Amino acid sequence: MVSSSGVVTEAAVPARRTRKLRKWLTANKILLALLLLAALKCLLWSVAMPPWRAPDERKHFGYLEYLSREHSIPVYGEAFFYPEDAESASRTNFYGVLGYDSTSVDPQVREVNVAAIHPPFYYLSVLPAYMASSGETVETQLYAVRIFGAVFFLALIAVSYRFGIMLFPQAPYLQIGVPLLMIFHPQLGFISAGVINDAPLAFLFTYFLYQLVVFAQGDFSTRRAAFIGVLIGLGMLTKSSFLVAYPMGLMVIAVLFVWKKGQRIRLARAVGVALAVSVPIFSWFYIRNYIRLGVWQPNYTEERYHATGLWNLWFATNFRADLISSFVGNFSWLSVPLPDNVLYWFRRISELSVFGLVASIIIGFRKRSWQLIKPWLALLFTVVFVLFVFSAAYFELAFGGSQGRYLFPAIFPFWSLVLVGLVGWLPPSWRSRATALIVSVAAAFSVWALFYEFVGRVM
């Protein structure tokens, strides 16, 4: 209330807040709907997944338990599984996943927890959910952490929506369509619902990419560079594969150095700031590894393809097919792959989208009003995705055990390119309806994959 003297009374403050909130909710209806969908999807997958079925979930959960009990960051080789987790794995038929009849576990066997190779950011972030559910059964704690961890998937969707608004301001169907395709991506849903550090990695990298694009468009401010540095630091403190951000960022800087001759000092300063901020955030973890273990990043090898090199791996082994399978949907410790005809159609659709993308760019050159994506953006996104494919291949050659989820940091570029490729060559007036059709198919596929292929087939 405003009195006659113009003084705002206390009663007026909540009313104003309510009005502001209502205004914000109205203005962000679509974002909220996307977040609701993402939350429901994550929750459904979390519930659908029996305990310990996300990749290496016991190991990641063991990391959390170590943090909570030892009050320190684990060192590789010095952290072990806890007996109650082994008992839970036995109780919940975990070994049935692997096809064994025997589910007995000897809790006395001390098995090294290899998740200790990972940096601690994700585990520290979800630690409150673990602590809040202390006193409950291990399974209840696991579900609590899974559900709390969905916040990273929601953040990924929110950033993707904002990113879409920035990149495609005149194409709302893309702004909404790309996050929808991410929500309906079966393997992304499965991974994001488990206790595993891939969802925060995907979120942080997408956010980094968003900031990098803002930077590339001319905002070379110290603040922007510092923020990018924070994101890189946190990303490196989540998973070492975030290292891709450095060559990615440097490539963009190199191009800007050539194009923006008058801005070179500002660019150099921004690079310095980003490095000065990012390195201290994560370097302590890797330096500690080096001092204690003699390596920056410990790892273990898991030879699968016996490939002699990159070419051999890609063209003469099953690596490519396995990578695609575990990118689209191969659940429960890679023991529940989606049927081959699904992968067949995924490949055909991807190929169609590549042709469509090229056609869309050519058409965009000739008819400006038809242009949906700027060629530099298509190039940038392609480079990002290809870099992660190379990174997965390198990991396979060096250590083994590479999976499609290693490409998830490039998930926004991937689905943006696919959707633009599928609708970008159509007349503008058809595109929104075509997108609606595509996301409908994706939604039906997602529901089918969850209930029919996952719940039906998971042991």
Place this chain on the structure above:
Amino acid sequence: MGKWRGLPSWSAMVLVAVVAMIWLATTSFPILDKSQIVSSAQLQPVSAGHELIQTIRAPKDTISRVDLILGNPYPGAEGDFQFQLVEVIGPETGGALRLGETLREVNLDTSSFDYTTRQSFEFESVNVIPGSTYAIRLTSNDSEDTAVRPRGWPVDNYNGGRVYIDGEATTSDLYLGIFHNAGAGEILEKMKPWRPFPLNRSFFIVVLFLTGAATFGWVLWVVAGGQVDGKGENPSEGEGAPPSTILPGASAAGKLPPAGPARP
């Protein structure tokens, strides 16, 4: 007119939720009852004149699908690969196996796949006696002796049966998935054990699913060109349109922050 402006979006929500509800209520889901997933070894190829039999113990009272992993190492292979589910009469003793009536039979065109892949043999649900032994019999009319190579594991991993090659018992097991068909009720039951309240309630899962479907209905309607809040322009026809037609919140968020002043 004003009071009806939200009708299309509500209709989209209800329509998608109803479709989702009908799907959930009427679909039959294959449920895995038993599996042996170790498939790193290539077992004896199945070609004309040879047979490979895997005995299984029926895990439930019906079987409607069996999954195997089959490799087809050379392109252009032709012929029929035959899958049979057969009764086993009498006990398995000394490697001898006496087969009874063929319960179900599925033919697979060998040329339909040219690399190692999981094959689902689906058939009309057949009643079996839980705990009793049945046989999966694999034969082929392809004379090429490398035609179809089932994958499995040479060491006994599955205690419900074993592989017989041309009547000889081995210690191997095929990669195997044995399914029965069930309705949504059983799928929801499967999602209960070990989950804390309220995650272990079927009602909760159904509500999540239907809320998701209704939300998707609304978003889909917006993507297809519906109005966001009943006023303003069609948000999905924004290309080439003035900024006012961009979605709420879009212009502010989409606008790039101004670049700092250029320095020499």
